[in-house]
Amino acid sequence: MTLVDLWFVLLGFVLFMHLGLGSIDLGLCLFSLFVDAEKAESMLASVDSVWHTNQTWLVVLGAVLFGAFPKIYGAVLSTRYGLVVLLLLALGLRGLGMEYRHRAKRSVFWLRLAGWGGTAVLVAEGILLWNIVLGGNVSSAWFGLQSLVQPRYFSAVLLLLSSGLLMGGSWWLTSSDRSGADRNVRIIVQISGVFVVLSGLFCCFQLMQTGEIELPLVWRPFLVLTVLVMADLTILFASLRPSWQGSPLPWGLALTGLVLTACGVLIYVKTGPTLSELASGDLTFLTIAMCVLLPPLLAFQIFQYRLERRGQEPVWKVPAPASNAKVGISFAQLTEVLNTMIQGALGLFQGYAETFKAMFTRPITVQYPEERRTPPPRSRAHIVLTRSPDGDERCVACYLCSAACPVSCISMQADTRADGRRYAAWFRINFARCIYCGLCEEACPTLAIQLTPEYEFASDSILNLVAEKEDLLVDHGGKDMDYDFYSHAGVEEKYPQNEHDGEEPPVNFKSNLP
Structure with a gap:
């Protein structure tokens, strides 16, 4: 196994972390569209402390793809830029809804914006991901937007939507009290788990049709994965019962990981011989950098989720504001905010001005030893x-x-x-x-x-x-x-002791005794 193969595995791991953990908050955004505003706020509030961290893995995924497989990264930005813009737009709308729903007068609007934005993220990611994997002729004139109406990419969309409902529902059941009120959520999680498996099988079938894949190379891994998927699905169903002491979240995450692993095996068998052609020239430095950066990122992710572990009061359960509480901001507060923004912008432009002014200033270079500077007299040298x-x-x-x-x-x-x-x-x-x-x-x-x-x-x-x-x-x-020195030290005294006008009389130390 070469460094290229290891980076392919690392790329799959980062993709799993993004799709698996990101499906928690994106799935809750999808759930929030089908419940009332109060429950939607509770659902979205339960991921306030982790959804920023989950989104970090998308940045890491882009960095890994850019550093290890720049040809794929370049192809994505050149021929599928429209899908990337749609994904970024959906991420921005979801972020606006998540952040602005707290203090807005029309909080329902921002709740629904977060819900639809999260759903759009799942759809855009599914189409973009499967467009890259399946390949094919993509018209650069449309920047990949024609993929939105091509049914061959809907299997990945169904997989991500099912994974979102599975992970989001599992998170909600873990964070809240699993009583009879959440019976519908448990049913949706069960159905979503089945659809994750079925859509994953259909994605594998599509991969086997796109290239010549020899069955002897994949039947053993697929046999093991099939056994693990069935066992995981059984435990997932059992963990959804109210009497179960554990959480269904790890089993939902494992099910998503197993399905992605099955697709990854087929992708590796299909593109394995050409991976070295798609990879960067030397991956040694990038490997060292990733070994340094990845452990702190994982540690921070674990820390964020430990804050929400079962048995503690969730950080999102804060007292509701009083019914007569004033919502919104006053004119004075708005003026203060605008003044702060203006001052910050002025400081930013002043910094840019100093930078650009220095860019066009000729550097001061002393041509030593032909040209010698004269240091100031107070300089300390020889x-x-x-x-x-x-x-x-x-x-x-x-x-x-x-x-x-x-x-x-x-x-x-x-x-x-x-x-x-x-x-x-x-x-x-x-x-x-x-x-x-x-x-x-x-x-x-x-x-x-x-x-x-x-x-x-x-x-x-x-x-x-x-x-x-x-x-x-x-x-x-x-x-x-x-x-x-000798004109001041050791010369004869001009005044005898105790006779100079400025001399103090000697201290009588006996007078200090009690």
């Missing part, structure tokens, strides 16, 4: 050891710079001259480790060590970046030419 005004060394080897250095690149050895003055017998800085933070300059009490703007001292040897005292000493005072 370190030097300065001298006092009398020409003597300022450094007294106090080790404060070495202690302050965060990378320990400064080392020295203190010594005393014949006149009793301290100095550095040797002083060393490893510029290969220096980060030019300036802490040594801040710590130096004599202003001996200073950072300069000189930045051109690169070398091809790391040993040349170790500077000794002779390399660091300069013949000037650096940033403060007149400062002399």
Whole structure:
């Protein structure tokens, strides 16, 4: 099995996640068309926390098709663009109905819009999917819209509608109290399960007619799938009884998956030899990316459904507003919303203006080393050891710079001259480790060590970046030419103790005793 085969399986898995989980909210949209407004609101409210996540798999499906099988993706957008536009329009109408039904004055209109939009999504997806699978000559002048009146694609529409009723009804029975009031829903779920199997068989029959499929290659998988489908259908019927402790939802999802697997086996046998021609050249990077992105997506999907698991109060069961509650928004609120939208649009256009202005600005490139910039005087680069005004060394080897250095690149050895003055017998800085933070300059009490703007001292040897005292000493005072440490430290006192006007008397510590 090659990477192309694995991506075909992954494409089938993503399609199953989209059709299986997406059928929950789409099926409830279909259910909402046949019940009163109050019950329709309860049905749609039960999927408020999951229908956005279910819709994500359609985006993942498009990304997988575009990345792994770009030729199929290109054929869909070039010859079947009309069906894609209808699908996007149906998704938009369903989304509008789901979002606007909460606060609208005419909530019934938005409820019905969500119902008809969800039904249109199932129809458009069925025709588009089966149009891609069966292939055939599609007139690009109509962008695939002639498929809407061709009966050969109705089997997939029936499969998706049945799957929607099956999954939506199973979800409603799981989320609500399974009492006698939902007897009709249980009957519809049972009939839908049978129709999922029958429409799946008819789809398989269509696939076998479109290509030369050898029966010895498929009879064993189909025998296993037949046994699994019958067992799953039996358990599904049993799980619909009020005395059943579990949920019918997993068995409905498994039934949909088994039917899609049967169709996938026939599609693989039919197109297996040509899959490599339809796939991208190298799928290695795409495989790694999918291994990184798919687990978090699955984890988030599981988390969303755990919020609605049986035994907890569903998040959609919120207290109904009072009958005299004010519905709608005031003029002040509408003005505030419009003002926020205008401010956001202005900010967006300002950002676009800055972006486009920078697009046509010539980049500033310094042609180094032919052209050199002069850094400002406060730049921190090469370190030097300065001298006092009398020409003597300022450094007294106090080790404060070495202690302050965060990378320990400064080392020295203190010594005393014949006149009793301290100095550095040797002083060393490893510029290969220096980060030019300036802490040594801040710590130096004599202003001996200073950072300069000189930045051109690169070398091809790391040993040349170790500077000794002779390399660091300069013949000037650096940033403060007149400062002399020894003219302030160690000089004779001008005033005896306790006689200066600004001096505080010594503290009598015994007076602080209790």
